[in-house]
Each structure stands twice: as structure tokens, then as C-alpha cells.
Amino acid sequence: MSQVLKSKLVSMLEAVYPALDCDFLAERLLTTMGLRPDQPPPPAHQSHWSESDVVLITYADTVQQGEEKPLATLHQFLNRHFSDSVSAVHILPFFPYSSDDGFSVMDYLAVNESHGGWEDIEAIAQDFKLMADLVVNHMSARSRWFENFRKRIDPGKDYFFEGNPGDDLSAVVRPRTSPVLTPVQTDDGERYVWCTFSEDQVDLNFANPQVLIEFAAIIRYYLERGVVIFRLDAVAFLWKEPGTSCIHLQQTHELIKILRLLMEHHSPDAVVITETNVPNRENLTYFGNANEAHAIYNFSLPPLLINTLVTGDCKHLKTWLMSMPPAQMGTTYLNFIASHDGIGMRPTDGLLTEEERQRFINTMNSFGGKVSYRRTPDGRDQPYEVNIALYDALKGTAGNGADHWQLQRFMCAHTVMLALEGIPAFYIHSLLATENDTARVEHTSRLRSINRSQWQLGDLERELDNPLSHHSKVCHELKRLIAIRRGQAAFHPNATQFTLHLGLKLFGFWRQSMRRDQSIFCIHNISDEIQQVALSDINLIGTDHWFDLISGMPIENLSGSITLKPYQSVWLSNRK
Template identity: 40%
Template sequence: MSIQAKSERALCEITRSIRTRLQDVYGPASADSLFHAVERLIQRKRRTLSVSAGPRFSEKDALLITYGDTFLSPDRSPLSTLHTFLQEEAGSLFSFLHLLPFYPWTSDDGFAVTDFRQVNPSLGTWQDIQALGKEWKLVFDGVVNHVSSDSLYMKAYQHGDPDAEDFFIALPPETDTRSVLRTRTLPLLHEYQTTQGPKWLWTTFGPDQIDLNFKNPKVFLEIIDVLLFYVEQGCRMIRLDAIPYLWKELGTSCAHLPQTHQLIKLFRDILDWVSPDILLLAEINAPWPDNVAYLGDGGDEAQLIYNFTLSPLILHALVCEDASNLTQWASRLPPLPAGTTLLNITASHDGIGIRPTEGVLPEEARRCLTELAVRHQGAVSGKKNSYGTVCSYELNVSYFDALNDPAVQEPQEVQVRRFMLAQLITFAFRGMPGVYIQSLIGSRNNLAGVRKTGRARTINRRQFDLTEIQQELGTPGHLRQSVLSEYRRLLSLRRKEKAFHPDAPQAVLDLSPSVFALKRGGLPGGEEILALHNVTNRTVRVDLSRYLSGERYQDRLTGVSYARTDLCTMDLTPYQCAWLKKETLISA
């Protein structure tokens, strides 16, 4: 079959899929007109969209997460200042750059958007964004579940614009909404004034973030237009923020509903139609079965999901010096659909999620983590379950301080080794590593920021004067310099190892409760690495005899060579990691 014939066949399959999903979500009566509206939208957009379908992921990929105004300089825009910092300090360590919401906003540090199509003037311009896109593959946030109460859409709704009718979900204030799953403890319905009188609108996350009504096809078409606009501006991956709550049905939890999955699959189909290299990253802070479902049936939904379970399990393993729960969970993970992968992180702009550990960590262990966060000068945020019960949702603490008690005097070298071991687990785990900017530069709890804003999440969202942070990063022995230099060394080494390709098989080895061990690699013509992580502050001896087939191995992290007989029983020093590879597979 010719390339053109394959392309035409693929297009027929995509359009058929779009028609079917539109029928499932909006009904047969609306599906045909909606399909033609999508088709017209695509025809109008595709003249400015690039069409390519190269390899999606490789071992060279890593993703950096940052706000556009993390670094400030008096004579340049924050986005231009960020560009300078990345060029000088991060180099080619990262292939993807996730710019957290850079649109105009009113609250939640960017996640209450007033205009999806503009760059916040206080950050810079689209030209600044496009300049970054020349060096990194950009990740934009698709904040498609809700908009700011001061957004263009809300203003039109309040003024009775017929085009904005039913853009939001209005209900009587006495409506029983107790079944709805929440990540906040605020009321679900809030009152707003309109030219038609007061309206009580659905607000999953709070009064300044009003949920869009995807039952209205106009909302769906508007969001498709926005996503395609992002692609026009150079976006290569779209992060679907708070995506589980997209579709609402009273009497249900309004989370993870079938229509939500169908809408994401429609996003995917439409993007595949116009630009097949664009990726979707779904944000689902939930237990693993709910999370992995967003990869779809055979990989027809998002191509990536966050591996939110990994971060708290690594934290638990290191603070308890016992990797048993991490090993058991990782060993039970099923294979992922072809063409999909995990984004493995320890930290992000939000807290460390506790909910993903439901059914994985015992309740006593989960309680220990919440107590640890408070003891380490952090906080714990709660969520409201269906019918009003409240439980812990996330730990608000920098990952460095979650692992290292700020009140305890301990050698900095030990603290850095402990912290970097946590990162090395995410580097070795199947998927793509993601690094949050505050972790990259060794940030500790931003307690002054929390006191200023009154918001728990500010603890991990510090801003820096560019000159001052570069001085600290250039000072030998400074904590920030020690952490960044290790990230540079380790990410550079990881890029060279084909065994860490996201598609490379992963086997979890149960060597000892003190060691988390993986065997990665085994693709046809590929390589293998044994990745060993001592999660304790003591020397641990492991028996590797069952896993060795070569005569000599090299630890790719240190360059030290070992005879097979030396590795049958190997001593791992406190917080040591080793990447063992057959010397016969190492290029000269």
C-alpha cells in the first residue's frame, strides 16, 4: 500500500471515529452538523498547521515544568528571562518545556483564565513563547474544564449574549449535589449576577473558576478552536488540566464519566487529523485504575498520563527506608497501550498527591506521610468526597524538604544524595522523566511566600531574581549548585542509554526491602540496564547472581567496572544508585 493510500485510509478511520464519538456524546440528531462544523474549523486552520508524524518518544526525552515568571530581571520580560536562564543553566537537558498557564488570569496562579488566546502582558508576548519553541518542544495547558469569573465568556453570559447562553451550568441553589466528588471543601454552586437575574453556577474548584458546560456543542467547538490555536502558536503537547471533571451528570460523582473519555478521544482524533505529532498529557490525580484509563482503549485517548502514584511511594520508601510497597506496586503494573507512556515526576507546581496511594499504601502509612509533611514545615490540603466526607488530598511541601527535615542538622551531602536518589528512580522507571523547576534548583520550603499569600501551594512556587539565583548556582558547595550539577550529570548520562527508551520493557526485581531494583531494556537490538536504588542510609548487600548473563559490567553512573563474580554479592552504600550494563554493549 502506498504512503498516500495509507494516509487516506487513516483519515477515513479518523473521520469515522469522530462521527461515532459525536453521536455517542451529543446524539444522532446533532452529530452530522457538529461533524461538518469541526470539518470547516479544520479546513480553516490547517493552512497554518504543520503535519508530521515522527517518533513520539525516545530515551533522550525529558520534560521541565515551570511558571513563566519563575525568574525575574528588571530590564526584560519574565519569559525572556526564563529563556536566558534555560539557555545558560539547563542547556539541552530537556526536550519538552511545560510553561504553566501564561494566559491572563485572576487567581489560582494561572488556572483561572480570562482569555485563552492571549499571553499575560506581565509575562511577555507570543513572540517570547515562539522563541522558546525554537529550542524546546512546548507544552501548553489546556485549562478546558473551567474559566475565570472575569473571563470573556462569563462577561458575555452575564450580559445575556445569545452566543454565550448555556456556556455554564446553572442550577437552583437547593439542588442536591452531595454525590459530586470534589478536590476542594468549598460549596459547589455559587451565585452570580446576570441581566436575567441571579444565577447559581457550577464551580468544581471555587467561585473564581466556573465550569464550562460541555453539553452545549458550542462549548465543544470553542475549545477545539482554542486547542488548534495553541498548535498554531507552536505547542507540541497539550496538558489537559483537571480533565476528569469535564462532563457533569447529577446523581453521579461527576468524575471519570464515559462522556469525558469520549470528549478526550475527540480531542485526540481531531488533533491526529490536522497534526499527528501533537501529544495529549492528561492530568488525573486519582488512584491508578482511574488514571491509566485515560490512555484509552488500545491507546486511543491521551498519549501520556502523570504517574502520580510514584512520587508518594518514593517518598514513603525513603523516609521509612523500606521499598516494599513501591516494589509491590510497580511489579503489578500492566503493560501500557502501544504508543503511550507515563510522565514520571516527584514534584510539580501542585502538592504531592495522596489520593493516588489509595489501595496501594496502608492507611497507617498514608497517615504517616501527612504527619511528616506537617513536621517538615509543610501543610496538608483536603478534598470533599461524595456526600460530604473530607480526607487528605495532597502534601504541600517542597520535595527536598519532604525528604529532609529542615529542623534536623544533617550533612548536606547526605541530603542531596537522598534527594537525587528519588529523582534517579523516576529516571529509570518506564516512561519519560519530568522535573519541576524548584526541584532542579534545589528549592526548600517557601515559608515566606506562604505567609504572604495565605495559600499552601505557594510553598513550592518561589520566584527568583535572575542574578541572585545564578550567583547561588555558581557557588561551589551551595545546595542549589550541588543539586543542579547532579541533575546535569545524571540527565546527560540517561540520554545515552537506549535501555531507558519509554517503550523498553521493565521488570521489577525483588532483591531486598532496602533496595528498589529495575531491569530496563530488551527491545530488539537494544540494550539492558540493571538499575539499583538503596533507599536506606546504611550499606546494603544484594545478590545479583540470578540477573547476570555477562562476564563484565560497568556502572554507567560512575564508570566503575565489575567482574561478574564481584556482583554476585554487591554492597550498595547509603543512598547509592547503580546502572549496571554489560561492557560488551558499551560503545568505545
């Protein structure tokens, strides 16, 4: 009997654990996942997406109603408003947790009872592709595993990464300003545990293969409850070695390959998405050779697109887009502008100058934003992310402040995102145009709370039913644009894309369907001034009939020009 799967797994494991019996380890992993050594592989370079795919990102308790469990309320709300717009729902960590709004997990196999139960998760998975977090880098200091670490018993005794104050940590890349090592008292004395993010989030020790086996069991459990898309949270920091940067190490990439191999052999439609808030070139490495992430978060898009719209200059956005390699078949980008976290500044490394970054930060501060910092290896504190609601981030321009173009600027940003190569992902507060929640920041003392509002269902429904409300205007127009996008073959996540050169006030690119039977020229006025577009500059084929998908207006004179109002977009297509 051929054992291709087992042989492939053993080879991968040997790259991570050269001193171990990897044949035995492979057997344990396959048994844990319920796989046979000869399990057939899924089709190579298979795409799990199309132009109809749109992701919605939300916390389990973003929408609430009285005593009803928030997951049940969320499910009803999604079905009522987004069943025709959204194909996948990413529910941010819904497990019992001790901090960081869910990312300090206490029990991977339980649903936070204040949110609901597994039956609520499974019900949502019946109506949408379900995306969930695999919080793989760290676990709560209040978890059972960590309590067992303190007691020096299993399971947990050797599950957490330990360091030594004498270790060479000078090159370690940090996303925070807190110390990387935290002293803890255990039953056999003081030990120093590694905490990449906070002292309540203790890093797991994947050098112990038992931790990998535990996560194989967790993955299988999620798959059997309807999760099909796995977001590997903070995965870049997974493997640690003192004396190195402790980020993007080769063992980390190998472990991603192993997790993907196990997932897709169990469920051929399973998708791995890596969350790596790092500079663009580093982020791209997580595609591997189309054998690591199926999709990567397009982390440079949010700061560059927002910067473009508040400066009225698309130079950096255009330069970046021209440098982005087309994703191989079977891989794609996850495009987003806002998330539960802030606007990452590290992804602008090498893309914006220090002066431009500071101007961006100053502009966001003037619109009510806050700044979170990280500590560099040389001890300096550098801006890590800007914490702000996207609707407020686009309320004006750099230098001139707030103006009356906020809604149009906000819509322009999403029209760009919807047309780009990749899968669009909307944070729920962007679909709802929620503003800065300064009261929540004061209540929690956490800057990220500014963009983690919670709505009472009745209040939200009244806003969405009110045609004069900006919440209603944004939600209805975004749903209309999504509906248009979902019908265009040229917007397939892997369809051809080329950047257009239309000056600094017009950001444009061309998409062509994989069958080459549809072209769409996506042109966006990213300024607060009227712009003219000479149609001869974009070379529309004279034998085709062209029209704007967004407005429905036909293009009658191909030798003429079109006028774009401030922040107006057109999708010029040769096919309905």
C-alpha cells in the same frame, strides 16, 4: 472521495451528543480546525518520544531579571543551562488570569502581558518542544465569556454549567472543601453555576457543542504558535450529570478522543497528556485503547517514592510497580516527583493504609509541609495533597527527623525516576533544589505557594556558580545523570521493565532495550544504612562485560557483591 476522518468524528460525536445533528457538528469542527473530511490519519501507535526526552516544568515568571519580560529571561536561562538536558518545556498557564496562579484563565488566546507576548512563546518553541495547558474544565469568573453569561448574551450565555440546589449532588467527587454550586446574579435572575475548584473557576458546559467548537479554535491557535504537547488540566471533571459522581464519565473519555483526533490530524506530532490526580486504577483508564491520552501523569509515583525514602521501606513502591501495566506502543507514562501543586494523597488510595498515610503526612508536617483538604460525598474533610518543596520533603526520615542525608536522598529519588518506564519530568524547583517558601505562603495565604518560589536571575546564577551551594551540587549532578540516561536505548520510555526482588531496603528493576541489545539493572539503596547486593541475585549474564553507568566502575567478579552507601544508586549495564 473517502471521508474517513469525518465518519470517525461523527461516530464519536454521536456518543456524546445523541440528540444533535452530528454530521453538521463534524463539518463545523473540521472547518474550525482547517481539516478536510478526507484528511489522512497519522501513523497508528506512533511514539513521539525516545530515551533522550526530558521535560522541564516551570511557570513563565519563575526566573526574573529587572524590567525584562520573564518569558525572555526564562528563555535565556533555559538555553544557558538546560539546552543539552531538556527536550521539552512545559510553561504553566501563561494567559491572563484572576486566581490560582494562572489556572483561572480570563483569555485563552492572549499571553499575560506582564510575562511577555506570543513572540516569546514562539521563540521558546523554536528551541524546545513546547508543552502548554489546555485549561479545559473551567474558566475565570472575570472572563469575557462569564461576563456575557451574566448579561445573557453570546458568546458565553450558555457556556457554563448550571446546577440546582435541589439536584442530587450526594455522589459528586470533589477535590476541594468549597461548595460545588455558587449563586450568581444575572440579568434574568439568580443562577447557580458549578465550581469544581473555586467560585472564581466556573466549570464550562461541554453539553453545549459550541463550547467544543470554541476549544477546537483554541487548539488550532496554539498549534499554529508552536505548542505540540497539550496538558488537559483537570479533565476528569469535564462532564457533569447530577446524580452521578461527575468524574470520569464516559462523555469525558469520548471528548478526549475527539480532541486528540482533531489535534493529530492537524499536526501529526501533537501529543495529549491527561492531568488526573486520582487513584491509580482510575488514572490508567485515560489511556483508553491507545486512543485517548498519549501519556498520563504517573500520579502515584510521588507519594510512594517519597514515602519509600522517608521510611526506608520499598514494599509499597515495589508492589505498585509490579502492578503497573506496560504502556502500549504510542502511549507512555509521564514520571514526576514534584510539580507546581502538592504531593497528591488520592493516588495512594488502595496503596497505603490510613495509618501509613497519616504517618507520611506527620513526617511532611515536621519538615515544614502543609496539608490541603477535599470534602468527601459524606461530608468529611480528607487530606487531598501535601504542600511542600521536594528538597525539604526529603530532609530526613519518619520518626528520626532531619539528618545529614538530605542531598543524597534527593538524588536517589531522581535517579529512580530517570530510570523508570516513561518520560521523566522535572519541576524547575527540583532541578534547582529550592526549599520551602514560607514567606510566599504568608504573602499569598495559599498553601501551594510553598513550592512556587520566584528567583531573581542574578541570585540564582550566583548559587549555580558556587560549587559549595546545594543548588549547584543538585543541578550539576542531575544534568550529569540526565546526560547518561539520554544515551541508553534501555531507557526508552517503552523499553521492557521488570521489578527485582532484593528485600525492603533495596529498590530495583531491570530495563531492556526494544532491540534487546542492552540491559540495565537499576538498583537503589533507599535506606540510611549501607547495603550489600549479591550479584548472583540479579543474574548478570557471564558472557557480557558489566559496569555501572553512574560511576563508570566495571563489575569484575559476577559471583561477588557490591556495596551501596546510604541512598546510593547503580545502573549496571552491559553496553556503553
